[in-house]
Amino acid sequence: MRIFYDKGVRVQDGGKDVVLDPTRRLPDSVVSHGHLDHLSLGALMTVETMDIMRVRLGREEGLGVRYGEEVEVNGLTVSLFDAGHVFGSAMIRVEDVLYTGDFNPHGGPTCGTCEPRDCRYLILESTYGKPSLSFPPKEDVLSDLLNWLEVSLESGPVVLGAYEFGKAQELMAVANKLDYPVLVDDRIADLADVYNRHGHHLKYSRYREALEEKSGPYVLILPTRKLRRPGSPELREALENGGKSAFASGWCSIYDLSKSHLLDAQFPLSDHADFWDLLWFVDECNPKVVYTCHGYAQELARKITSRLRKRAEPLAKGWF
Ligand SMILES: [Zn+2]
Numbered sequence: 001m002r003i004f005y006d007k008g009v010r011v012q013d014g015g016k017d018v019v020l021d022p023t024r025r026l027p028d029s030v031v032s033h034g035h036l037d038h039l040s041l042g043a044l045m046t047v048e049t050m051d052i053m054r055v056r057l058g059r060e061e062g063l064g065v066r067y068g069e070e071v072e073v074n075g076l077t078v079s080l081f082d083a084g085h086v087f088g089s090a091m092i093r094v095e096d097v098l099y100t101g102d103f104n105p106h107g108g109p110t111c112g113t114c115e116p117r118d119c120r121y122l123i124l125e126s127t128y129g130k131p132s133l134s135f136p137p138k139e140d141v142l143s144d145l146l147n148w149l150e151v152s153l154e155s156g157p158v159v160l161g162a163y164e165f166g167k168a169q170e171l172m173a174v175a176n177k178l179d180y181p182v183l184v185d186d187r188i189a190d191l192a193d194v195y196n197r198h199g200h201h202l203k204y205s206r207y208r209e210a211l212e213e214k215s216g217p218y219v220l221i222l223p224t225r226k227l228r229r230p231g232s233p234e235l236r237e238a239l240e241n242g243g244k245s246a247f248a249s250g251w252c253s254i255y256d257l258s259k260s261h262l263l264d265a266q267f268p269l270s271d272h273a274d275f276w277d278l279l280w281f282v283d284e285c286n287p288k289v290v291y292t293c294h295g296y297a298q299e300l301a302r303k304i305t306s307r308l309r310k311r312a313e314p315l316a317k318g319w320f
Contacts, residue, residue, distance in 0.1 A: 025040050252266040275300075
């Protein structure tokens with residue numbers, strides 16, 4: 001078995017190989033989830049990610065499968081398991097290799113959770129792969145956010161900024177716990193429509209169609225770029241009516257984005273494993289070899305070797 005990076009994560013067994021999360025459309029490829037740095041046409045993916053693809057890329061090309069279903073790709077047995085990262089996200093198993101893609105053992109209100117799995121080779125995402133990158137417990141962050149929303153909505157609208165796919169819908173699920181209208185821009189609504197077609201119950205209105213909903217306090221969820229000052233017309237209208245604004249991202253645990261973006265609050269809400277989750281996950285999967293990729297790959301590999309006494313190295317690039 002050879003595992004390396006060449007236009008994607010390549011798993012090669014004899015003359016057979018598959019490419020995971022290819023950088024562009026490639027034959028015999030598998031996509032882990034619908035974030036644009038992972039998504040490409042023509043691959044195997046979950047049926048949920050196929051539907052997200054139709055909204056994000058305007059086309060639906062590939063093969064959608066259910067979690068746990070075994071499929072043969074170029075002679076190798078492939079199956080997908082919930083990665084707990086976003087709606088439809090999957091870890092990819094190819095024979096005895098497990099590729100986590102972006103993953104989160106804690107899951108979230110709009111996706112499942114990610115269970116460790118026995119494997120011989122583990123390819124591990126390293127986005128938050130150093131000890132200083134750790135998050136408070138997710139349930140604490142969600143409860144802080146809910147409390148802040150409840151208090152802030154007593155005096156006017158609240159605008160939340162987040163990545164348009166995944167985080168935005170997670171915020172919608174949190175805001176839906178309160179008895180206020182939840183308004184979103186069209187892009188976020190198009191993606192949320194897919195969630196609801198798959199059994200979620202997100203309640204929201206499109207901002208441009210909302211009139212009555214804006215007569216009192218409301219929660220408005222916008223893509224991050226619309227919070228950068230001077231801000232979008234939707235943000236300005238909310239602020240002129242005494243509104244508050246906040247941002248939710250894992251990077252808020254490190255950077256104070258509230259100052260640079262002139263926000264009232266920020267919440268370290270992450271859809272990734274933090275450093276301690278990564279170590280725990282490796283220990284539970286108990287692989288013979290760990291290949292780290294994305295983010296702090298070198299640093300994480302060193303820590304896995306020193307703390308878990310396990311062979312770990314950054315994923316090699318190109319042919320060797
Ligand atoms: Zn992602």
